[in-house]
Structure formats: structure tokens, C-alpha cells
Amino acid sequence: MTTLTFTHITKSYPKRDTPVLDDFLLDVQSGELVSLLGPSGIGKSTLLKLIAGIERPDAGDIRFDGESVLSTAPNQREAVFMFQKAYLFPFLNVGENIAFGLKVKGFSTKERLIKVAEMLDLIGLPGIEKRPPNELSGGEQQRVALARSLVIRPKVLLLDEPFNSLDRPVRLSLQEAVRNIQRELGITTLLVTHDLDEAMAMSDRMALMMGGKVAAIDKPQRLFQKPPCVETAKFVGVKLFIEGVASSGTLVSAEWGKLKIEDEQKVGRSIFAIRPEHIRIQKEKCENALAGVVKNCVYRGTQIEMKIALGERVLRAHIPAKNEIMPAEEPVQVILPKEHLFAVN
Numbered sequence: 001m002t003t004l005t006f007t008h009i010t011k012s013y014p015k016r017d018t019p020v021l022d023d024f025l026l027d028v029q030s031g032e033l034v035s036l037l038g039p040s041g042i043g044k045s046t047l048l049k050l051i052a053g054i055e056r057p058d059a060g061d062i063r064f065d066g067e068s069v070l071s072t073a074p075n076q077r078e079a080v081f082m083f084q085k086a087y088l089f090p091f092l093n094v095g096e097n098i099a100f101g102l103k104v105k106g107f108s109t110k111e112r113l114i115k116v117a118e119m120l121d122l123i124g125l126p127g128i129e130k131r132p133p134n135e136l137s138g139g140e141q142q143r144v145a146l147a148r149s150l151v152i153r154p155k156v157l158l159l160d161e162p163f164n165s166l167d168r169p170v171r172l173s174l175q176e177a178v179r180n181i182q183r184e185l186g187i188t189t190l191l192v193t194h195d196l197d198e199a200m201a202m203s204d205r206m207a208l209m210m211g212g213k214v215a216a217i218d219k220p221q222r223l224f225q226k227p228p229c230v231e232t233a234k235f236v237g238v239k240l241f242i243e244g245v246a247s248s249g250t251l252v253s254a255e256w257g258k259l260k261i262e263d264e265q266k267v268g269r270s271i272f273a274i275r276p277e278h279i280r281i282q283k284e285k286c287e288n289a290l291a292g293v294v295k296n297c298v299y300r301g302t303q304i305e306m307k308i309a310l311g312e313r314v315l316r317a318h319i320p321a322k323n324e325i326m327p328a329e330e331p332v333q334v335i336l337p338k339e340h341l342f343a344v345n
């Protein structure tokens with residue numbers, strides 16, 4: 001069990017005006033799975049490379065259990081990668097692939113056979129020791145790659161978009177398998193992904209990276225329902241932001257009029273937000289109702305995605321799939337329930 005700490009990490013690359021990571025701070029608890037999200041090029045993979053020792057930081061420290069690893073050689077760091085491709089050795093069979101790291105560490109043939117069999121059980125592919133990797137499906141190859149990484153019981157597991165090249169059913173089953181195995185072995189893990197669903201399904205905490213730092217970090221449910229800042233809110237699918245002046249339970253906005261709010265803490269100029277699935281569409285007027293006209297409805301099976309015109313503005317609402325699909329130009333009331341309006345920074 002290992003804690004992972006980044007203290008004030010700065011990392012620049014030549015030919016870039018600004019550092020990729022700039023005074024970056026993060027604490028990962030022992031056995032925790034933290035996902036790193038953010039736009040492409042924000043420095044997610046760089047962070048993994050720094051942990052593994054493939055890159056060096058310009059400043060700051062990386063610590064496993066409080067001990068700096070910066071002077072430890074990459075092959076001694078006990079941080080293993082799983083990539084989008086399995087990169088199995090084609091000239092070795094599955095068992096030999098998994099046993100490779102054990103052989104380097106000096107385990108006997110008998111010990112290697114036992115550990116390989118244990119790992120194959122763990123990844124749900126018992127008895128395939130003798131198969132060549134090229135006879136396995138993409139998902140099976142990834143499971144073997146995971147077994148090869150974990151058989152040496154590393155301190156830290158680094159997952160760099162490992163499910164990207166797989167089709168959806170295989171991806172979902174592998175996500176579940178990796179998460180279960182990671183939990184069972186208690187391996188501290190960082191997952192780089194651009195897939196919000198994947199991050200939410202797998203993580204103890206999700207970290208959104210922006211401008212070389214962690215912009216927000218929290219449990220998936222909290223980050224999704226109550227993102228702390230506008231950038232994070234946009235990243236998790238919030239589309240409506242209302243700027244106004246808050247005072248004792250009311251938000252007065254030049255654009256949207258007067259709205260009731262529950263956040264009594266917020267006073268003065270503020271931005272409030274609401275998730276598209278918390279917006280209600282109905283015929284009757286009630287508190288926080290705005291008159292609009294249906295522009296477009298798309299049925300998605302799990303929800304109906306609506307575009308509603310309110311004068312010049314267009315607002316998106318996701319309503320439960322059991323509702324009727326409304327025709328275009330139908331007049332409706334758009335309700336922004338006060339319990340779902342939250343303040344963002």
C-alpha cells in the first residue's frame with residue numbers, strides 16, 4: 001500500500017512558452033484510484049511519465065509513502081504502465097509474458113508458474129499460459145498486459161487510456177475487471193482518460209486538470225452534481241450559467257429575470273448553474289418558470305434532449321425518456337428548480 005504525493009511540480013518542454021505543469025499539487029491515498037481528466041495536451045500523460053521516471057520535473061518532488069523517488073532509476077520505481085495497446089512480446093507465450101518481470105527479479109520456475117496461474121485466475125482467463133498473444137482478442141491481450149504489470153506487485157499502477165481501442169462491451173467489462181483487481185490488490189492507481197463516463201465508473205476521485213494544475217478534485221458524484229467552478233461544470237456537461245446579483249434567496253439576472261435560489265451563503269455578484277437533466281419542461285407555470293418554445297427534440301433511449309428557445313436564447317434540457325416527444329414550436333414552461341441551482345466560482 002503506497003501513498004503518492006506531488007509537491008509543487010513544474011515541468012516545461014523546449015519550444016513551449018508556458019510550463020505544462022505549473023506548481024502542480026496532488027495527494028493520492030493508499031489504494032485509491034484517481035482519474036486525471038482534462039483537454040488534450042493539458043499534461044495528463046506527462047504526469048504519468050514523471051512518476052515512472054521517463055521524464056524529470058524541473059522543480060518539485062514526487063514521493064511514494066513520503067519518500068522522494070526522483071533519484072530512483074525508472075526500473076526501480078515499482079510504477080507500472082498499462083497503455084492503449086497491450087505491447088505483449090509476440091515471441092513469448094502468455095505465461096512467459098506474464099512471468100517476464102518475475103524472471104528479471106529472480107523468482108524460481110516453480111514460483112513463476114504459481115504466480116502466473118494466480119494472475120490468470122485473477123484476470124478471468126485461467127489456463128491460457130501456452131497460448132500465443134496473437135491468438136487473443138484485443139480485450140484478452142489487455143487483460144494479459146494487466147496481469148504482466150501486476151504480477152510483480154508494483155506500488156503504483158499508471159493507466160494511460162488503456163481501454164480506448166476496444167469496442168464498448170469489451171471496454172465496459174475490462175473497466176470493471178481492472179477496477180475489481182485494483183481494489184482487491186489495493187494498488188494506488190492513476191487513470192488518464194478523456195471519457196467522463198469511464199472516469200465516473202472507475203474512480204474514487206476525479207481530478208480535472210487545467211492550466212498546469214488541478215482545477216477541481218472530488219468524488220465523481222459530487223464533481224458531477226456540484227462542480228465548483230465554471231470550467232469544471234462545462235467539462236461535466238453543464239450548459240446553462242446564470243450571472244446575477246444574489247441576496248437572501250433570490251438571484252436577479254439581467255438576462256433571466258428574478259429566480260429563487262437556496263444558497264443563502266451567496267450574496268452579491270454570482271454565477272449560478274444547473275444541470276440539463278434538472279431542468280423541467282411542463283405546461284403549467286410555477287416558481288422559477290420561464291416561457292419558451294420547443295425547437296428540437298432528440299430521443300436517446302435513456303433521455304430526451306430538447307432545445308428550447310427563450311426569445312433569442314436557446315437552452316438545452318434533458319428530460320426523462322418516458323415523456324412524450326413534443327413538436328417544434330410548442331409553447332412550454334421551462335422550470336429551473338431552486339434546489340438544483342448551485343453557485344460556481
Ligand code: ADP
Pocket residue numbers: 013014020038039040041042043044045046047
Ligand atoms: P495530455 O496527456 O493531457 O494530452 P501530454 O502530457 O501528452 O498531454 O502533453 C502536454 C503538452 O506537452 C502537449 O502540448 C505536448 O505537445 C507537449 N509534450 C509532451 N511530450 C513532449 C516532449 N517529449 N517534447 C516536447 N513537448 C512535449
